[in-house]
Amino acid sequence: MNILVLNGPNLNLLGKREPEIYGQESYTTLVERISDHCLRQGIGVEIRQTNHEGVLVDWIQEAAGKYDGIVLNPAAYTHTSVALLDAVKAVGIPTVEVHLSDPDSREDFRHVSYVRHACVAAVKGKGYAGYLEAIDLLAKEI
Ligand code: CA2
Numbered sequence: 001m002n003i004l005v006l007n008g009p010n011l012n013l014l015g016k017r018e019p020e021i022y023g024q025e026s027y028t029t030l031v032e033r034i035s036d037h038c039l040r041q042g043i044g045v046e047i048r049q050t051n052h053e054g055v056l057v058d059w060i061q062e063a064a065g066k067y068d069g070i071v072l073n074p075a076a077y078t079h080t081s082v083a084l085l086d087a088v089k090a091v092g093i094p095t096v097e098v099h100l101s102d103p104d105s106r107e108d109f110r111h112v113s114y115v116r117h118a119c120v121a122a123v124k125g126k127g128y129a130g131y132l133e134a135i136d137l138l139a140k141e142i
Pocket of ligand 1 (some may be wrong): 009010012016098101
């Protein structure tokens with residue numbers, strides 16, 4: 001089983017700003033946690049981050065035929081992007097939406113998720129552990 005983990009805008013700043021919301025650990029630590037977890041489970045994984053919506057769309061499209069599942073934290077694009085929703089729908093790869101924080105308990109504009117309509121599950125408010133839970137959910141789904 002091969003999975004793709006995609007992270008959207010500003011997640012590269014983890015540990016550097018807003019630690020009260022996103023924690024004190026760095027993006028590099030997140031990547032290490034995911035890599036270690038997948039290694040232990042015998043899951044192949046590729047982990048990427050971009051600040052650009054179109055790049056996320058390209059990566060989702062290119063995942064077809066290469067990956068069995070996607071873990072997606074679209075960050076701010078969660079709340080704005082029909083393009084990401086359409087891309088996830090178009091490729092038809094089981095996708096789990098993940099958020100470090102719980103957007104539903106934050107500002108009203110974060111309560112909407114477009115991509116959720118194409119995802120098999122959403123994991124929210126569990127910090128870095130949420131990514132590992134999302135991977136385990138995918139492993140059961142696939
Ligand atoms: O909780 C999440 O994972 C979010 O997807 C994070 C997004 C936010 O727009 C979503 O509503 C919820 C923001 C990512 C920004 O990450 C930062 C990390 C460190 C410092 C500043 C921003």
